[in-house]
Amino acid sequence: MSAANDDANGGGPHHDDLRYVYAVCRPLAAPLAADLTGVGGEPPRQLVHGDLVALVGPVPERDFAEKPLRGHLEDLDWLSGTARAHQRVIDALTTVTCPLPLRLATVFRDDSGVRTMLEDGAERFHRVLERIDGRVEWGVKVHMESDHVDNEVSAESGGAVSGRDYLRRRRSRRTAQEANWQRAEDFAQALHERLAGRADGSRLHAPQNSELSRAPGRNVLNAAYLVSRTHSEEFVELVDRTKGDEHGTSGLRVELTGPWAAYSFTGDAGDAGDSGDEEDTSV
Structure with a gap:
């Protein structure tokens, strides 16, 4: 049939x-x-x-x-x-x-x-x-490689020669990590605002757990965008252009997926906030 x-x-x-x-x-x-x-x-x-x-x-x-x-x-x-x-x-x-x-x-x-x-x-x-109607969903994720700062600091530190040096390098590593995470989050927020401005709707989902997703690094953006089919090519090109625009932050990876059915936009919520689940209509 x-x-x-x-x-x-x-x-x-x-x-x-x-x-x-x-x-x-x-x-x-x-x-x-x-x-x-x-x-x-x-x-x-x-x-x-x-x-x-x-x-x-x-x-x-x-x-x-x-x-x-x-x-x-x-x-x-x-x-x-x-x-x-x-x-x-x-x-x-x-x-x-x-x-x-x-x-x-x-x-x-x-x-x-x-x-x-x-x-x-x-x-x-x-x-x-x-x-x-006439729209599809595109997914955009930003990942920060979790070992990038570790490698950067390790390359500068050499071998520890005293307890004081060890503590100083540990503080330096923590400060560098925090600064890099903040730059990554700033980049992700700016990217989301830019993409949302070119979409008919957007959703911010909870960051993915790397152990479950098996994606390397820390997920700092997990978003979905509702885009008309006629503007999808422009949207993809915009994402591609931002992949090299890392605002001085190394170790970032931008991932684009789609086009998908509009899973994130089928609830009754508005275009901001939670996506909403489908009704449980199983037997």
């Missing part, structure tokens, strides 16, 4: 399958790839309700009913595979529209449950879809 087929076109899920919902969007102006597959290797389909569309796919109850799903969410391999399949569908959808992505493993009992979700959330869905 083509991924762009409506549920009314036949070939629907088995009676014991649940409905995995990837995103809500407006009717698609172009079809998705016929070979697109999502969670469980199943192709997604459009479930139309009025002027809203939910992109859904069948998933087995044995894996996605409430109890087994809780267990699977503790299995990192299963979770990683499901997340990749989920993102594959969202990425494909983002090439043809501006979707409102739902939380990973948003599952309903049947089509009726999905339609109820669309009906109950219609006002919010329309509001968010209007906000993100």
Whole structure:
């Protein structure tokens, strides 16, 4: 079955399958790839309700009913595979529209449950879809290499010859670290203000934990920007130009990711502050 087929076109899920919902969007102006597959290797389909569309796919109850799903969410391999399949569908959808992505493993009992979700959330869905229409999300991170100051001070210090010299060099190292971190944070703040001024919306997320993200260095900026597709090339060029503009601070790394679906802008919060989470609509 083509991924762009409506549920009314036949070939629907088995009676014991649940409905995995990837995103809500407006009717698609172009079809998705016929070979697109999502969670469980199943192709997604459009479930139309009025002027809203939910992109859904069948998933087995044995894996996605409430109890087994809780267990699977503790299995990192299963979770990683499901997340990749989920993102594959969202990425494909983002090439043809501006979707409102739902939380990973948003599952309903049947089509009726999905339609109820669309009906109950219609006002919010329309509001968010209007906000993100024609726009994508770009992510920008700034990292400060944590060993840069250590190496800089070590190169100057040589071997310690006395307790007094040791304490002096330790104070010097701490002072240099603090000054470099402050320069890095000043650079990140200035960069964020500059990028936010060229975007339709921005979000400041909490800094990433380097142990979890496995990204080297200290994360001093973790931001998302809502940018129109027509201005995205200019936005990317602006980020590229700032990568060498480090305000005298060495050891900085600017990272650009995207374009993504507008994950950070699908809540009901305004364009500043917390992004807001999607509703928990799992079974």
